[in-house]
Amino acid sequence: MPQVTLTVNGKSETVDVEGRTLLVELLREKLGLTGTHVGCDTSQCGACVVHVNGMSVKSCTMLALQTEGAAVTTIEGLAKPDGTLHPMQEMFREHHALQCGFCTPGMVMSAVDLVQSHPEGLTEQQIRHGLEGNLCRCTGYHNIVKAIAAAWPLMHGKAMPEAAE
């Protein structure tokens, strides 16, 4: 069986996988990182989003073998080692942006990448458009959009530029 060596949440891992094993299967079944969820089978729902080398990726759509040498961050690796939540996690809690919690890990990982990749600011419409790859059935997205807008200044350390609001 082929082997893959990668870094997951800062820890080096070498794992035997089948050629057909998906990244999400490696994370959930081989490494026991069950915070990353599987909500569909057509790459539509985004419950499985993780970061691979800093970019958000649907881990159901990437083979485990493609992550050779990569640095993967999952929801379990987002908070600080002392348990302090990432500002995005904190804003999700503050704005009641989650209900059943199942889409939440993928939603948070997508949202972190969305905010990081928009240093110029984000409008409500940009946030809504940026969440196109993540489905939530509980919240109607209203509070998720609010949480992401509230996390932007915390992550960039400055107020959201006026033009973006």
Place this chain on the structure above:
Amino acid sequence: MGFEGIGAAVRRKEDQRFLSGSGHYTDDINRHGQLYAYIRRSDRPHARIIAIDTKAAGAMPGVAAVYTGADMQADNVGGLPCGWQVKNKDGTPMAEPPHPVLAVGKVRHVGDPFAVVVAESRQAAKDAAEKIAVTWEDLPGTASIADALAPGAALVHDDVPGNLCYDWHIGDPAATDAAFAQAARVVKLDLTNNRLIPNAMEPRAAVGDYDRTTGEHTLYTTSQNPHVIRLLMGAFVLHIPESRLRVVAPDVGGGFGSKIYHYAEEAIVTWAAGKLGKPVKWTAERAESFLSDAHGRDHISSAEMALDAEGNFLALRVKTLANMGAYLSTFAPCIPTYLYATLLAGVYKTPVIYAEVKAVFTNTVPVDAYRGAGRPEATYLLERLADVIAHETGIDRVSLRQRNFIPADAFPYQTPVALQYDSGNYQATLDAALKAADWAGFRARRAAAQTKGKLRGIGISTYIEACGIAPSAVVGSLGARAGLYEVANIRVHPTGSVSVFTGAHSHGQGHETTFAQVVSDQLGVPFEQIEIVHGDTEKIPFGMGTYGSRSLAVGGSAMVKAMDKIIAKGKRIAAHLLEASVDDIEFKNGAFSVAGTDKVKTLAEISLAAYVPHNYPINELEPGLEETAFYDPKNFTFPAGCHVAEIEIDPDTGVITVVNFVAVDDVGRVINPMIVEGQVQGGVAQGIGQALLENAVYDGSAQLVTGSMMDYTMPRADDLPSISVGTETTLCTHNPLGVKGCGEVGAIGSPPAIINAVVDALSDYGVRHIDMPASPQKIWSIVRAGRSRAAA
């Protein structure tokens, strides 16, 4: 207590684990030595099984067993039971055909399971399942109600003539006919309530475990009601006594009704684990969710209202055909009857009503309760009909509704269709919604949109629903095969912290927070010292679970009742310790005091005395401070409100944008306004989904066309607007907290508000009615036809 008590927007206790990836869902559970089940499902709508050959599958690497329906029958496994028996007009019971766990003889819908492979890995099970060879004899499949009722239609069940499950009615036909004969005017409307697929984000999953040494079975499952599953599966399917069967529903990723029912897979993994002596796990792929989670809605109705010359509603006559799918799901028969037709008075004082409902078998996935369940169908019918009446009589649509409202001083109000509303103020929610939506300023906004080439419309819906389900004796007399009380066990620990064991189940509703607020408020115990436990039949007394917006109205009432017992016992202990009469002891803010003195004992001191009973009235009282209460509601609760939708149509593309949505709801007392808002927003999102996007489509041969998230339009963030939520409160008069329930109102009130707005926007195009979903294609065709007419 104030800050973290009733009425505070307390941030949720459960969020820490969900946000850090520490949630514990069924598919996260792995047992030592676990095997994996993969289920072969029919890809045919309707076919006779001539032969199933499992030899090649059984010989595949890693396969532990392959089972078919015949194997389960040989092992005396029963069929999946139905929990509600509806009677026909003539008093005879409905048709109730058997529902084998794995199909025997015939498959009846695409997705019907007929074999299962159990293997060492998910992949091995799936690989082997492909090797199962079946010889079929295809039969004609019917998906639509009309096809199933047509003379000579193929029978879904050979012994159910005409595919008719039941022919039921409610109300007074003679009085209704008499009122129609006197009417100044009759307005009719035919409409369809589109079939929906629930799509909770967590696919269903089940893990069966069996302990050979004790003979105990454990089932971990994605359920809204673990005790109901234990009862149904233990008593009817697998014949396992309750004492040998534990059902655990851990964190559950959304339900919306679809996780109420007892499903085949729960029985399969429990049974297979027992046969093989090893844990067996099954997790649905999303394609299986589409083909096996109970669907919702799917009604065809015709309605007519008799009116006097002033627009007063004199009588309502409704005929509805409801699709049951291929088998009766657990609560399917009660949805288009007791949760639908009993709501046809709505918020109006219509004096007489007669409704007839036929339920029909088709070769489709079973249909059961989906968020709102029956009440969205009733609301959609009434609120579309109200708008058509307004249009045809020329009466303003708001005035028409107001004219017919049950007035605020008329409660309790007995409707002509069985329900008695306890409280409400429909004018108050209407006024607040019109104000918040700036209804008065709409004309200017329409004109402004017109200058940009857009068609703008506004729509209203004034609705009521019945929830807090339900008084056991009442539902029993209507055919329910279960009681619908709820249970709470409250354990005050020796040092004063509290554990609450509730029969309600949280799958997104935030019970760990709101229930703790209620307990904190009533017992004066700090919020963080209260733990809410649910979802495990081994820990909690027999409870009925969460659906029908019942958790707080019924489960919360059980908690209050148990706390009353705690306080009553605490007073007797306090009277002993403080050397006073029990009648003089007051309980307030977590402390027992002697009235008019400064003699006080805290709840923690009383609790310690109860568990260390050295100085204790031991001859009169048992030690310990723990009480259980079962609460059976006296009536349904009746949340009501007004939703206003404003939409804009791009006439060139037919695309509809919801530009504003206002919901003002009366959900009774609000425990946590943040959570109530979130529940309403989520419900409204599902309602907008039904109105504009979602539709389960079967083709003529009964093949599901919308079988994936690529085909079935789930609402995404950029499909939806910000959703403004307000509340106006009248208290429920018959439960101790005055609460009504907020889980379903969003999905009930919103669809007609949206469609009324769409029809309003198209008022220049001669549109009387549009069936849901109002897709861009439908709208574009209407606009295009209108433009062609104008050009001609």
